[in-house]
Amino acid sequence: MSQIVIISGSPTPGSRLNGLIQRVEDNWKQKGLEIGHIHVADLPAEALLHANFKDEAILAALAQVEAASAVVIASPVYKASYTGILKAFLDLLPQTGLKGKITLPLFIGGTIAHLLSLDYALKPVLSVLGSRNILGGVFAIDQWVQRLENGGHELSEELGERLDRASDELAEELAWLSARSNA
Numbered sequence: 001m002s003q004i005v006i007i008s009g010s011p012t013p014g015s016r017l018n019g020l021i022q023r024v025e026d027n028w029k030q031k032g033l034e035i036g037h038i039h040v041a042d043l044p045a046e047a048l049l050h051a052n053f054k055d056e057a058i059l060a061a062l063a064q065v066e067a068a069s070a071v072v073i074a075s076p077v078y079k080a081s082y083t084g085i086l087k088a089f090l091d092l093l094p095q096t097g098l099k100g101k102i103t104l105p106l107f108i109g110g111t112i113a114h115l116l117s118l119d120y121a122l123k124p125v126l127s128v129l130g131s132r133n134i135l136g137g138v139f140a141i142d143q144w145v146q147r148l149e150n151g152g153h154e155l156s157e158e159l160g161e162r163l164d165r166a167s168d169e170l171a172e173e174l175a176w177l178s179a180r181s182n183a
Helices: 017-030 045-049 056-067 084-090 117-128 157-182
Strands: 003-008 034-039 070-078 102-109 138-141 145-147 153-155
Touching: 003 017, 003 056, 017 034, 017 070, 017 102, 017 145, 017 153, 017 157, 034 056, 045 056, 045 084, 070 084, 070 117, 070 157, 102 117, 102 157, 138 157, 153 157
Parallel strands: 003 034, 003 070, 070 102, 102 138
Antiparallel strands: 145 153
């Protein structure tokens, strides 16, 4: 069974980003893939900001990333880039912390003008961390995700299709990686 870890860099528990994450997670669960979560905002702030590598929560989160075959980097876009708390967590990863891992970016922002934040803000950092299999990712606009009264989210049809394609691509890459390692 493959391991996917979803790193959410949203500082807001009710973020529309959760709608994107839920859609890909549901797809992977149907395929029998194992999924873990790191909500960076739930990590101890002092340990995160002071890079306390002895903190148990930080160590557990880093171990999750190390054990994963695929890593989803999910964040809202603020000021043309991903969130500061996500950057603080990425800074804690070892220099080659994403080596050999498939990475999938999921971003959401207020305007299409921030679309290139995936390519210009995040992908260089992922590359420096050793990721060589960075999937295209999905950028969504806030308007495409509606909050429902029951706490869920309704996605535009186009966004749902794009997320399905991205999650299928990651699942295919994991299957290929698994077949290659078993050969």
